[in-house]
Amino acid sequence: xxxxxxxxxxxxxxxxxxxxxxxxxxxxxxxxxxxxxxxxxxxxxxxxxxxxxxxxxxxxxxxxxxxxxxxxxxxxxxxxxxxxxxxxxxxxxxxxxxxxxxxxxxxxxxxxxxxxxxxxxxxxxxxxxxxxxxxxxxxxxxxxxxxxxxxxxxxxxxxxxxxxxxxxxxxxxxxxxxxxxxxxxxxxxxxxxxxxxxxxxxxxxxxxxxxxxxxxxxxxxxxxxxxxxxxxxxxxxxxxxxxxxxxxxxxxxxxxxxxxxxxxxxxxxxxxxxxxxxxxxxxxxxxxxxxxxxxxxxxxxxxxxxxxxxxxxxxxxxxxxxxxxxxxxxxxxxxxxxxxxxxxxxxxxxxxxxxxxxxxxxxxxxxxxxxxxxxxxxxxxxxxxxxxxxxxxxxxxxxxxxxxxxxxxxxxxxxxxxxxxxxxxxxxxxxxxxxxxxxxxxxxxxxxxxxxxxxxxxxxxxxxxxxxxxx
Numbered sequence: 001x002x003x004x005x006x007x008x009x010x011x012x013x014x015x016x017x018x019x020x021x022x023x024x025x026x027x028x029x030x031x032x033x034x035x036x037x038x039x040x041x042x043x044x045x046x047x048x049x050x051x052x053x054x055x056x057x058x059x060x061x062x063x064x065x066x067x068x069x070x071x072x073x074x075x076x077x078x079x080x081x082x083x084x085x086x087x088x089x090x091x092x093x094x095x096x097x098x099x100x101x102x103x104x105x106x107x108x109x110x111x112x113x114x115x116x117x118x119x120x121x122x123x124x125x126x127x128x129x130x131x132x133x134x135x136x137x138x139x140x141x142x143x144x145x146x147x148x149x150x151x152x153x154x155x156x157x158x159x160x161x162x163x164x165x166x167x168x169x170x171x172x173x174x175x176x177x178x179x180x181x182x183x184x185x186x187x188x189x190x191x192x193x194x195x196x197x198x199x200x201x202x203x204x205x206x207x208x209x210x211x212x213x214x215x216x217x218x219x220x221x222x223x224x225x226x227x228x229x230x231x232x233x234x235x236x237x238x239x240x241x242x243x244x245x246x247x248x249x250x251x252x253x254x255x256x257x258x259x260x261x262x263x264x265x266x267x268x269x270x271x272x273x274x275x276x277x278x279x280x281x282x283x284x285x286x287x288x289x290x291x292x293x294x295x296x297x298x299x300x301x302x303x304x305x306x307x308x309x310x311x312x313x314x315x316x317x318x319x320x321x322x323x324x325x326x327x328x329x330x331x332x333x334x335x336x337x338x339x340x341x342x343x344x345x346x347x348x349x350x351x352x353x354x355x356x357x358x359x360x361x362x363x364x365x366x367x368x369x370x371x372x373x374x375x376x377x378x379x380x381x382x383x384x385x386x387x388x389x390x391x392x393x394x395x396x397x398x399x400x401x402x403x404x405x406x407x408x409x410x411x412x413x414x415x416x417x418x419x420x421x422x423x424x425x426x427x428x429x430x431x432x433x434x435x436x437x438x439x440x441x442x443x444x445x446x447x448x449x450x451x452x453x454x455x456x457x458x459x460x461x462x463x464x465x466x467x468x469x470x471x
Contacts, residue, residue: 166224
C-alpha cells in the first residue's frame with residue numbers, strides 16, 4: 001500500500017469524504033463490500049469461444065510461460081547480477097502461470113463445460129420459441145468465426161502479436177515503424193494504439209528509461225526464435241528470411257547486439273521525425289520489423305474482422321437475452337466501477353480446512369519453517385521483528401466477494417462503510433470464476449486493516465501517519 005499527501009494552494013487538502021479506518025478489521029462471518037474496477041470476465045462467452053480458449057489460446061500461453069520461466073531461471077542461476085536483473089520478470093511470469101493455469105484448469109472441468117453447453121442449448125431453444133432467429137443464428141456465426149481464427153491462430157500469435165520474437169526491443173522497433181506509417185493518417189483511420197486517445201500511454205512506454213539488458217534480451221529472443229522455427233517450420237519462407245541462414249542464438253545475438261534502440265533519445269528522434277527519420281537509421285531490429293510487418297498487419301486485419309463478427313453476434317444474443325431475462329444477469333466486467341459483496345469465510349482445500357484469516361505470527365513461523373528461502377524469505381526490514389509485533393494480529397483474510405483481475409487495491413468496507421482491508425489477490429478457485437460464478441471455494445484475498453496498522457507501528461515506525469489514520 002502507499003499513502004499520498006494531496007496539497008491545495010500549498011497546504012494539505014481538506015478531504016471531508018473518506019473511508020474511516022476500522023482498526024479491528026473484518027471478522028469471520030462478517031458482511032463486507034468491495035468497490036473496484038474488475039478488468040475482464042468471460043461469463044457470457046459462448047461454448048465455442050470457451051472451447052477455442054481451452055484448446056488453443058490458453059495451452060499456447062501456458063507453453064510460453066513455462067518456457068519463459070525455465071529460460072530466465074537458468075540464466076539467473078549463472079550469476080548474482082543475472083538474478084537481480086531477472087527477478088522482476090520471473091515474478092511476473094510466475095504470477096501469469098498461476099492465473100492462466102487456473103483459468104485453463106477451469107475450462108478443463110468437464111462438468112462446467114457440460115453445464116455451459118446445456119445452458120446455451122436452453123437459451124437457443126428460448127430464442128427459437130420467441131421467434132428470435134437472428135439471436136439463434138448468432139451462435140453459429142461465432143462458431144464459424146472461432147474456426148476461422150483457429151486456422152490463422154498460430155501465425156497470428158507469433159507474428160502479429162510478436163510472440164515469435166520475445167524481446168521488448170522488437171516491440172519498440174515495431175512501434176517506431178508503425179508510428180511513422182500511422183501518425184500522418186486521420187485519427188479514426190489509424191491503428192487503435194496510435195489514435196489520440198492512447199497517445200500519452202504509448203509515449204510513456206516508448207520513451208521509458210527502464211533499463212534494457214542486452215544479455216537477458218538475447219536469451220529471451222533466442223528462445224522465442226526457436227519456438228518460431230518449431231511452430232511454423234524453419235523452411236517457411238518468412239521464417240527463413242527472419243533467420244537469415246543462422247541458428248536462433250546466433251541470430252538473436254546479431255540482432256540484439258546490433259540494435260541502437262536502447263537509446264531513448266534515438267527512439268524519440270525517430271518517432272518525432274516520422275518516415276524521413278526512420279529512413280535515415282540503419283538498424284537490424286528495425287529491418288526485422290519491416291520484414292515481418294506486411295504479413296503481421298494482414299493477420300491483424302483478419303483477426304479484427306473476426307472480432308467484429310463476434311462482437312456483432314454477441315449484441316444480438318445480449319439483446320435477445322435481455323428481452324427474455326431482464327436484468328437478472330449482469331454484463332461481463334469491462335474495467336468499469338462495480339460494487340461486490342460477500343462474507344468473510346474460510347474454505348476447504350483438499351483435506352485441509354483453510355481459516356478465514358492468517359496472522360502476523362503465522363507469517364514469521366511459516367518463513368522459519370521453510371528456511372527463509374525464496375519465496376518464503378521476508379524483507380530485510382522485517383528480520384528479527386517477530387518479538388516486537390502482536391503475533392495474533394490478523395494479517396490477510398478471505399471473503400466470498402466476486403472479484404477478478406483489476407480489483408487489486410480495491411478497498412474492502414464493512415456495513416458501516418469503514419475500511420477493513422485492501423484486495424490484492426484471489427485464491428486458485430477464485431481465478432476460475434471469470435468463466436462463471438458459483439458458490440464454492442473461490443475467495444478474494446485481502447490484507448487486514450489491523451495487520452496494516454500493526455506493521456506501520458512496530459515494523460516501519462510510521463508514528464505520525466498512524467496518528468492521522470486512527471484519529
